[in-house]
Amino acid sequence: MASNIIIIAILVVILLVALRGSIKHFKGEGGCCGGGSSSVKEPDKKLSGTVIKTKVFMIDGMYCENCTNRVKRAINRIDGVSAKLNLKKKQAVVKYEKEVEDDTLIKEIEDLGYKVVSVQ
Template identity: 35%
Template sequence: MATGIISIIIVLITVFSVKSYMKKLAGGCCGGTVEPKQKKYNNKNISDYKFSKTIYIEGMKCKNCANHIENELSHLENTFAEVDLKNKLAKVNMKSDIEDQILKRTVEKAGYSVISINNNN
């Protein structure tokens, strides 16, 4: 009986280890291929944006994470976002001021946590 339980535990550990390793091989912590930056950007000319905020984000681990957050933020009306994975932040340029709560919900909807939001104006 004890041998059977130990065998099941070893099999489960092996399965989870292999799944985790395969996920890393497939494209980073998020699995699959790297999410491309989407073409749907508003205007990239920074001088057209009067407002800017920096969002410090927790949970980004790979380029796929950064692209996912950048795509979500850039889909907000009249925004252009750039994510810096190394410094764990997103700079959001806006034509009109967007409430911090909207930015926070957008990042959280993407699956990440907001540490803080700073106005750059």
């Protein structure tokens, strides 16, 4: 009987520690993906030409600053586009100086493990 109580107590402690870490993770405060509060913000990319259009990509699965940095880096590697990410809104605002297919950006984002839920 006493051994059951000890086992239950250990399981409760493990559950509480895991729950605390998960709450921080989903608030964007945890160190998921190697990020966390000490991560460095990815610099903005400057376009050299005239901006011809702007689109907003809604992205599911970004939980911390490191997640947004990964997505921003991937988009900014594409010639002719520049992205600014908003973690709270879970979106990437992409400016175009030349025509680039949405599928190209979606593939880059989803190859990182995130899900593009809409493009506006």
